[in-house]
Amino acid sequence: MTGAAATAPQRRDRSHSLLDLHVLGPILALAALILLGTGISATNESTFLSASNISNVLSRSAFIGIIAVGMTFVITAGGLDLSVGSMAAFIAGLVILTMNSLAGTVESVxxxxxxxxGAALSAGLAAGAINGFLVTNMRIEAFIVTLGTMGIYRSLVTWLADGGTLSLDFTLRTAIRPIYFGGFGWLTWPIIVFAFVAVLGELVMRRTAFGRYCAAIGSNEQVARYSSVNVNRVRMATYVLLGLLVGVATILYVPRLGSASPTTGVLWELEAIAAVIIGGTVLKGGFGRVWGTVIGVLILSLIGNILNLTDAVSPYLNGAIQGVIIILAVVLQREKKAGT
Amino acid sequence: MGDAVTAPLALRDVDRHFGPVQVLHGIGVDLRAGEVHALIGENGAGKSTTMKIMCGFLVPTGGEVLVDGRTRRFADQREAEAAGIVMIHQEFNLAEPLTVEENVFLGAELRRGPLLDKRTMRERTAELLDRLDCRVPPTARVRDLSNPDKQMVEIAKALRQEARVLVMDEPTAVLTTAEVDTLLEQVDRLRAAGTAILFTSHKLGEVKQVADRVTVLRDGRVVHRGPADMSEHAMANAMVGRDVSDLYPAKAAPRGEVALRVEELDVPDHAADVSFELRRGEVLGFAGLIGSGRTEAMEGLVGLRPHRGRIEVDGRSVTIRSPRDAMRVGMVYLTEDRKGRGLLLDKGMRENLTLQSLPDFSGLTVDTAAEERALDDAIARFDVRAPMRDVKVGNLSGGNQQKLLLAKTMLADPEIVIIDEPTRGIDIGTKQQIYKLIRELADEGKAVIVVSSEMQEVIGLATRVLVMREGRIVGALEGDQIDEERINGLQMGLGRAAA
Structure with a gap:
């Protein structure tokens, strides 16, 4: 009691300083990566800062990015979703099968x-609602529920594809290519959608009652319950939102290759969770920031991109470097906690 | 001081800084063998810091700690324990899923070869509990124990460590009157056996009952020390630094119509057949031992627990399935557990204040400017004292947390307010303020229920008292009938008063 009250002033000085490493950390890391990339491309005349390279990096980050924005809400509210990668693959398979089967009867492309x-969005919505229902109404741990659904969706897409690949009808494939590759010059549709989702997500997290409730539930579910917050409904909403965003990511993903297979979306869930954590959202919930997640996504994809530009480090070490960054991010997070 | 007896533990001119803030100024305390020494003071006076320095959790920044007259500098609490100085924490430091014997020997397990010597540990534990006159089996799980039994296990653990000095941080805060008596008996016994005991409590009656000597702290300084023959009133005045003669505001007779009628409320496993009426302007007290179902009945009433029964608000029958439903009909419940269920300790005051009434502050987005205005009002009306406006609520003192919790609850503008343990673990100055606020609520025409284990509080505040025992209302007392003896008799099951 006495100790806590008395130590309060010095603590505040640190945690509220604008120079707080916890706030600036991810931004500094991103800036360092961009400098590194620029430096490397200057020495070997590669194209790191070219519009096409940036466009390419951002477009490819969009899938994970859109999912990670949804994941930020789930984690902030004290939840977790391991099923998003399999869910994306399953929805992709479903969309392809739906479109192929209707291609004969519906003329208009x-x-x-x-x-x-519509199929992608409603499948995402339903999948998110199933996760949410099992977590909230059935009171099963999020880790267990989504570990289960992760296996189920992965298995379902393998079964739908009969172990091989589901390919979109050729004419359709050509027709929908612009959804991934089109846009306004280098500003492709995936980048636009990612930016839109990120800005909206940041606003919702920071400015709405829903965002406040997510943080409150993640911070202490009992307090939220005793404060008349409908905990189950908010929790459910985070999973549904994430499912919906997986649907959106899938809509952008399918046109890229025009196919889905048992290896589609493998490890997406871990990349999304990693991005959320690198961005400074607390894994056990109670505090989340969408802008941090966006930076986390960019950091992860820039590492891969830079490794591809240089021979100094093998691109095969991509995963190792990402791993180090994730652990570093959590160490920083803990130091912040120690001062709380 | 200065007498020939060497104290097993003494502090001399102890200072303590936290960064630039000095919280202790030249503290001197002697704990003598076979004496109970009470350390009293308001929240934030420096009691906890003093105790932490005694037990090796903190080092002093000035002055010294003497053990048997020799200067010692404990690197950590283990070293202090090795020297026979053991602290019993306010929040129990027990591993809940483990058994009593496992807890008593935690970290110092007896072995026979590579294996644990369970039999000896069990026998020794039984022996220690016997000495404390505690009838808990050594094989019971700690999480299944009542609060006083947990306290006994803590003490048994201290005895196992052969504690010569026992530092007890508000050991009675979570105990009911009868349980307190049992505990104080044990304290007597330990004193007789020659243990030096430091005892803190906000309940001055207990201090008077048990202590041989008293040291009063205020703002990190010793403002009084001497034998414990001073009156409670003098102690309170010394703590607060002003006269606190009228702790409870004058009662007023309820004048309004019936705001809440509860009939045959059942909360499965906890409370049955609870029926009562509550008028506007009334403060209705709920007394009873811990575990008598008071809290559970109230939690059922506001939809935090499943319940059956008829509830009428302002004469209209209502269905309440969640706290949200309760809020809609103007009824709110203020929990007894402000740290676990009342406040988000890692968030600021603003987020906490508006959490319950957030819909009132948000259209599409939350109106933070309006929230700030509400916080201004709350700070002014409820006298919340925070070192900085954006302080994390976990860093506020207990009293200020409680005032913030009250402010948060009142922000929902309720007509029926249920307050569970309004002043648990907070100092007398703040208590007085909270009692006044409760009285004001009633005077404004709100209907108030106060659930409390502190009998004086129920007697001082309530115009009518219902006593619960084993999940049922066993009696109602009104006006002059409300006294300690009658309440005690009812809650112990010694008789029924006319309802």
């Missing part, structure tokens, strides 16, 4: 594309 999008 735009109509077919709309149906495909």
């Amino acid at each position: 735009p109509m077919l594309v709309l149906v495909g999008m």
Whole structure:
């Protein structure tokens, strides 16, 4: 009691300083990576800062990025979702099968594309709702629930593809390519959608009652319950939102290759969770920031990109470097905790 | 001081700084063998810091700690324990899923070869509990024990470490009156056996009952020390630094119509057949031992627990399945557990204040400017004292946390307010403020229920008292009938008063 009250002033000085490493850490790391990339590309005349390279990096980050924004809400509210990668693969398979089977009866290609999008979104919504229902109403640990659904969706897509690959009808494939590759010059649709989702997510997290409730539930579920917060409904909403965003990511992903296979979306869940953590959201919940997640996503994809530009380090070490960054991020987080 | 007896533990001119803030100024305390020494003071007066220095959790920044007259500098609490100085924490330091014997020997398990010598440990534990007159089996799980039994296990653990000095941080805070008596008996016994005991409590009656000597702290300084023959009133005045003669505001007779009628409320496994009426302007007290179902009945009433029964608010029958439903009909519940269920300790005051009424502060987005205004009002009305406006609530003192919790609950603008343990673990100055606030609520025409284990509080605040025992209301007392003896008799099951 006395100790806590008395030590309060010095602590505040640190945790509220703008120079707090916890706030600046991810930004500094990103800046360092960009400098590193620029330096390397200057020495070997590669194209790190070219519009096409940046566009390429951002477009490819968009899938994980959009999912990671949803994951930020789930983790902030004290949850977790391991199923998003398998869910994306399953939804991709479902969309492809739906569009292929309707290709004979529906003439209009735009109509077919709309149906495909609708299928993706409703499948994502349903999958998220199933996770949410099992976590909230059935009171099963999020880790267990989503470990289960992760296996189920992965197995379902393997079964749908009969162990091989599900490919979109050729004419359709050509028709929908612009959804991934098109846009306004280097500003492709995936980048636009990612930016939109990120900005909206940041606003919701920071400015709305829903965002506040997520943090409150993650901080102490009992306090939220005793404060008349409908804990189950908010929790459910985070999983549904994430499912919906997995649907959105899948809509952008399918046009890229026009196919889905048992290896689609493998490890996406871990990359998304890693991005959230690198961004400074607390893994056990109670505090989350979407802008941090966006930076986390960019850091992870820049590492891969830079390794591809240089021979100094083998690209095969990509995973190792990402791993080091994730652990470092958590160490920083803990130091912040120690001062709380 | 200065007498020939060497104290097993003494502090001399102890200072302690936290960064630039000095919280202790030249503290001197002697703990003598076979004496109970009470350390009293308001929250934030420096009691906890003093105790932590005694037990090796903190080092002093000035002055010295003497053990048997020799200067010692404990690197950590283990070294202090090795010297026979053991602290019993306010929040129990027991591993809940383990058994009593496992807890008593935690970290010092007896072995026979590579294996644990369970039999000897069990026998020794039984022996220690016997000495304390505690009838808990050594094989019981600590999480299944009542609070006083847990306290006994803590003491048994201290005895196992052959403690010569026992530092007890508010050991009675979570105990009911009868349980306190049992504990104080044990303290007597330890004193007779020659243990030096430091005892802190906000309940001055206990201090008077058990202590041989008293040291009063205020703002990190010793403002009084001497034999414990001073009156409670004098102790309170010394602690607060002003006269606190009228702790409880004058009662007023309820004048309003019935705001809440509860009939045959059942909360499965906890409370049954609870029926009562509550009028506007009334403060209705709920007395009873811990575990008598008071809290559970209230939690059932506001939809935190499943319940059956009829509830009428302002004459209209209502269905309450969640705290949200309760809030909609103007009824709120203020929990007894402010740290675990009341406040988000890692968030600021603003987020905590508006959490319950957030819909009132948000359209599409949350209106933080309006929140700040609400915080201004709350700080002014409830006298919340924070060192900085953006302080994390966990760093506020217990009294200020309680005031913030009250402010948060009142922000929902309720008509029926249920307050569970309004002043648990907070100092007398803040208690007085909270009692006044409760009285003001009633005077404004709100209907108030106060659930409390502190009998004086129920007697001082309530115009009518219902006593619960084993999940049922066993009696109702009104006006002059409300006294300690009658309440005690009812809650112990010694008779029934006319309902």
